[in-house]
Amino acid sequence: MAFFSVEGLNIKGISTAVPTQSKSVLDYDLMSDSEKKMFVKTVGVENRRVAEEGVTSLDLGVHAANQLFQKIGWEKESVDLLVFVTQSRDFYLPSMGPLAQHKLGLSTTCMAFDIGLGCSGYVYGLSIVASMLKSSNFKRAILLAGDVSTISSCYSDRSTYPLFGDAVTATFVENSNANNKWSFELYSDGSGEEAIKIPYGGLRNLPTVDSFEEKERGPGIKRSDLHLALNGIDIFNFSVSKVPKSINDFLLKLGMQRDEIDYFVMHQANKLMNETIRKKVSFEIEKTPYSLKDFGNTSSASIPLTIVTELEVLKSKKSTLLLSGFGVGLSWANALVENDLIEYLLLSFVTEKNEIKG
Amino acid sequence: MEINELIDKLEAEYDELEVGSLNSNSSFNEIENWGSMHSLILIALADTEYDVVISGNDLKGIDTVQDLFNVIMKKKS
Amino acid sequence: MINVKMNHIVYHLPDKCITNVELAKQFSDYTPDQIFKRTGIKKRFHTTRDVIGSDLAFVAAEKLFSDADFEKDKVEFLIFVTEGLDCVAPASAIILQDRLGLPNNIGAIDVPLGCSGFTHALGLGSTLIRSGQVKNVLILFGDTPSLVSHPEDFHLVSLFSDAGAAVWLEEAERGGIGNFVYGTDGSGAKSLSVDGSLFRQPMDVNWLNKYKDVGGMPTGRMQMNGLDILSFSLQKVPKLVGDILAKNETDFEEIDFFVFHQASNIILKSLQRKMRIPDEKMVYCIADYGNTVSISIPLALKELGKGSKIFPGAKVLIAGFGIGFSWSGTILQY
Numbered sequence: 001m002a003f004f005s006v007e008g009l010n011i012k013g014i015s016t017a018v019p020t021q022s023k024s025v026l027d028y029d030l031m032s033d034s035e036k037k038m039f040v041k042t043v044g045v046e047n048r049r050v051a052e053e054g055v056t057s058l059d060l061g062v063h064a065a066n067q068l069f070q071k072i073g074w075e076k077e078s079v080d081l082l083v084f085v086t087q088s089r090d091f092y093l094p095s096m097g098p099l100a101q102h103k104l105g106l107s108t109t110c111m112a113f114d115i116g117l118g119c120s121g122y123v124y125g126l127s128i129v130a131s132m133l134k135s136s137n138f139k140r141a142i143l144l145a146g147d148v149s150t151i152s153s154c155y156s157d158r159s160t161y162p163l164f165g166d167a168v169t170a171t172f173v174e175n176s177n178a179n180n181k182w183s184f185e186l187y188s189d190g191s192g193e194e195a196i197k198i199p200y201g202g203l204r205n206l207p208t209v210d211s212f213e214e215k216e217r218g219p220g221i222k223r224s225d226l227h228l229a230l231n232g233i234d235i236f237n238f239s240v241s242k243v244p245k246s247i248n249d250f251l252l253k254l255g256m257q258r259d260e261i262d263y264f265v266m267h268q269a270n271k272l273m274n275e276t277i278r279k280k281v282s283f284e285i286e287k288t289p290y291s292l293k294d295f296g297n298t299s300s301a302s303i304p305l306t307i308v309t310e311l312e313v314l315k316s317k318k319s320t321l322l323l324s325g326f327g328v329g330l331s332w333a334n335a336l337v338e339n340d341l342i343e344y345l346l347l348s349f350v351t352e353k354n355e356i357k358g
Numbered sequence: 359m360e361i362n363e364l365i366d367k368l369e370a371e372y373d374e375l376e377v378g379s380l381n382s383n384s385s386f387n388e389i390e391n392w393g394s395m396h397s398l399i400l401i402a403l404a405d406t407e408y409d410v411v412i413s414g415n416d417l418k419g420i421d422t423v424q425d426l427f428n429v430i431m432k433k434k435s
Numbered sequence: 436m437i438n439v440k441m442n443h444i445v446y447h448l449p450d451k452c453i454t455n456v457e458l459a460k461q462f463s464d465y466t467p468d469q470i471f472k473r474t475g476i477k478k479r480f481h482t483t484r485d486v487i488g489s490d491l492a493f494v495a496a497e498k499l500f501s502d503a504d505f506e507k508d509k510v511e512f513l514i515f516v517t518e519g520l521d522c523v524a525p526a527s528a529i530i531l532q533d534r535l536g537l538p539n540n541i542g543a544i545d546v547p548l549g550c551s552g553f554t555h556a557l558g559l560g561s562t563l564i565r566s567g568q569v570k571n572v573l574i575l576f577g578d579t580p581s582l583v584s585h586p587e588d589f590h591l592v593s594l595f596s597d598a599g600a601a602v603w604l605e606e607a608e609r610g611g612i613g614n615f616v617y618g619t620d621g622s623g624a625k626s627l628s629v630d631g632s633l634f635r636q637p638m639d640v641n642w643l644n645k646y647k648d649v650g651g652m653p654t655g656r657m658q659m660n661g662l663d664i665l666s667f668s669l670q671k672v673p674k675l676v677g678d679i680l681a682k683n684e685t686d687f688e689e690i691d692f693f694v695f696h697q698a699s700n701i702i703l704k705s706l707q708r709k710m711r712i713p714d715e716k717m718v719y720c721i722a723d724y725g726n727t728v729s730i731s732i733p734l735a736l737k738e739l740g741k742g743s744k745i746f747p748g749a750k751v752l753i754a755g756f757g758i759g760f761s762w763s764g765t766i767l768q769y
Contacts, residue, residue, distance in 0.1 A: 002541055002569055004569070006566060056635050082619075087523060088634045089633050089634060091628060091632050092632035092654055092655050093518045093547070093629050094549070094624050094758050094759045095518075095548055095758075095759065097759075097761070098624065098759035102621025102622045108619060109618055111617035111619065111763070112619040112621075113761075114547045115546060116520060116546070116547055117526055117544060118525070127542070128544075128559070128563075130566070131562050131565075131566035131568045132566075135565035151634060184568070186540075186541070187539055187541070188532045188537075189532070189539045190532045191533045193525055193529070193530050193533065196524065198522055198523040199522065201523050202521045202522035202654075203521060203579065203654060204489075204521040207638050207653045208643070208651070208653065209640050209644070212639070328525045330529070
């Protein structure tokens, strides 16, 4: 049902901010050498960016957007909409949208709000931005997407610690005269709630002294209830069944052939899973970029991060991209995005935190 | 499908397994360093090669290559 | 342009009603009469720890589906507005999708917002319909400020109520929801915030021990600077109202009812005086319900409808403002 298309939008630039600190799976002393080798080969992650203590999603997001402002000649007053997709908000309240509006010095007439989603969040966010730009008299929008996930993954949990990296991205989108068509389809299935979950820390299970204690959960898996719990098999089976089917349906609805699509950019979940999906939707590996090796799974930042680091070519040619985000929720979403050349693709590194002052 | 076909595919999938090292009675858990990552590879193989979804629960009942073969055959029929 | 209307509103309150008599027992410095004089509030509704925002929203949603002719399998998009999410991840909206038995081929998102949450979400929801993305949107609201209020903070405990609401938006032939005005000013972040929460100042065992006597304040402690909020409201809301009127090419006198976020009695009274809104057009329901955060406007609209004051063709200006700071509004045509 939630399939739709709009025309006349264009991405002007994408900026990715990651922490300066990099950690290698090869230095993770809870795995044997052969396990590390296996992990790098199967999961595809070797290095990840890990935020210094105190650096939050807001810091990374504001940095990413400021980098683009320095390159793109947008007046700050000309931004009508700021959407911040994240599941690692700085505070219970206020939300991230207003905090980022202020830090970036955007106009007070700018609408700013958050969308709380993970791996599917970039495609969802882009669909919301597209709707708002097409029917609210808005001209320009900034989509911030990403998470500091490493704070939620426990060092002694081998199923999550070596997998996740931190990143927040900024995508500048505007109404244009170009006849680019963007299409979207969105899905949700809360029956998979338990597959990826941080069980404590929200209102459902309030933190208790006991919830901070790290407990044995299985072989090589020890974590507290405030840490992220990942059921690899459930997520795998969900992803390789629902996602390829939704992509095949989507392309059928669009009447698109594989060779009309330049690149297939997936959420970077894990190499084995992504490769299984790729084969089931019949895309060539040359058209399917990966950033997993150096950045790991970066939640809603993974698609724009992959575009920035792997698809520099988009700076010089008009392109048609198939985007697919899937994971926590469960939630999944596909987009077909035709775009003029994306003028700026930026990668920057962040060390400093950005305290909110009274 | 013959079980030998599955054995060939398994040996090709796992680097550490030499050709001819598996038979239908081989236990996965006895393979050196067998772990959760290997299980995921099994699931991926069943999915892409046989179009069969193996759940975490199915996995608990799979010890040998023959067990895996039986589960795949049962789900395919 | 596709027209959008709000077709149904349902709200739901927790069972525990706290009268001024009861409140005076907890705060012995005040008599029930003094509490009423100070706050203009007669009663407020507080949840228990095992009933949270998404539960209140769930009940409201089920009521909406049983009251009215909406079928669950027709829902195309679900927005859940709250400050108090079930978990850090996954999203509460997706959990609600499953709990309510809604289809899988829908979009479901959480929008964490407070006092401007109703008007922002109404704007977002109608945009999704106007752009052709979907034909209808189910918007759920659920917030539990009492869970982040320190039990000794009189100014919070006496003001806020917990509540849930559900509204149904769909395409309409005419009238309905007008054009929106939005605004944001994050420089007001500290005027209403929750310390000891989420990723900037993560909760730890020391914090839980510090607040052991009052249950640990496990999701943080709300801080509110009432004066800041009052001066922000008096400065921004009249301008917001002017902008809403201009954007909808409507004169001040044409508005039949003004429904503002029920922030506090003093804020509402001051706004009414400043903008010279006649008594019969200014809607108050804070006395019986307190400040219900994003639920305050749908609750007030529902109450207004009950008294059969609303007539076909009536123009109602709605404005939400607060936490962030963040504000927005539009005109509803009945």
